[in-house]
Amino acid sequence: MTKHLGLLFTCALLVGACAKKEGVTISGTYENPEENQWVKIELIMDNQLTVIDSFQLAPSGVYSRTIKVTEPSFYRLNFYNRHVTNMILDKSDIQLVKDKNDPRNGYKVSGSIDMDYIYQLSTLKQDFEKQSQALNGEFMEARNNGNMAALEDIRSRFMKMKTANDKQIKSAIMKMDGSIAGILATSFIDEEAEFAFMDSLAQKYKKELPNSSYTKQLVDKVEAYRKLAIGSPAPEISLPNPEGKIVTLSSFKGKYVMIDFWAAWCRPCRMENPNVVRMYQAYNDKGFEILGVSLDRKKESWVEAIAQDQLTWAQVSDLKYFESEAAQIYQINSIPATYLIGPDGKIVAKNLRGPELEAKLKEIFG
Structure with missing residues (x-):
């Protein structure tokens, strides 16, 4: 009995030796900490940030925080939105050290094979x-x-x-x-x-x-x-042209057709249009078509841009911006964006522009 009590007493004094630390410890020293401002540790999951811990730094800038980790995950340590360091937390404790190669004088992770x-x-x-x-x-x-x-x-x-x-x-x-x-x-x-x-x-x-x-x-x-991989059948597009007539992608079957996602307000799109016009003029007679899908909101702007840029191929839009039915189907998050569809209706290439588009059409049509 006495022996057991003595062992318990010893463990109470030497907690570090008898208790298993739960979680991963993040430590380091931050230069020039801000008084009364919070540092945040944020979990990155599903493209969202969740604050899981926040603390203030002492004037020395020294810190040490232990985070319970249920599975290997992506995190970031956010110092006042000034220096943000991405981390992977798994099993090993890590330290943040000065990144000599960072022009913004930031920090990097030491002690993590993942990082x-x-x-x-x-x-x-x-x-x-x-x-x-x-x-x-x-x-x-x-x-x-x-x-x-x-x-x-x-x-x-x-x-x-x-x-x-x-x-x-x-x-x-x-x-x-x-x-x-x-x-x-x-x-x-x-x-x-x-x-x-x-x-x-x-x-x-x-x-x-x-x-x-x-x-x-x-x-x-x-x-x-x-669903949109090269070699997969291209999903159907069925949208109205400026006159209100429905135009479908499948109506181009038997030809090479480039779906060109663009908009009147998109400067990079407008800058690329002269090159697309040149490619259309060079290869249209050989079987090359284009289906322009506008992500505009206003019909007037869309129609005006078509005339200004001399886009003589088929144009369609439901005027719903990035919520356009076609943009949703083809997972368009930025423009310009293109899909090249073969005569069999299958996807041949994606996001061809400038020299890459010219080289591909030259390869196809000679």
């Missing part, structure tokens, strides 16, 4: 962007000089560089076994264009993290993409 994965991909992406900027300088110079051979060479080099970068990123993601970092990392690639990869990744996580909320999100996203 190390993300930083690895960030470096790959940054290197690719630097190389792209260098090529862009060459491109502008060649275009100003009218050097078509140089332009073609630069386009070819860019596509090879992009293909190599995408391959590196996909390879790295596939090696992130059991880490939800692999799900977050899909933001580093064109998810829709990489449907086959995304499908394989979803199957992988269904085996490795079958009960994760993030796996469910990934699987749901892939299933939504499947």
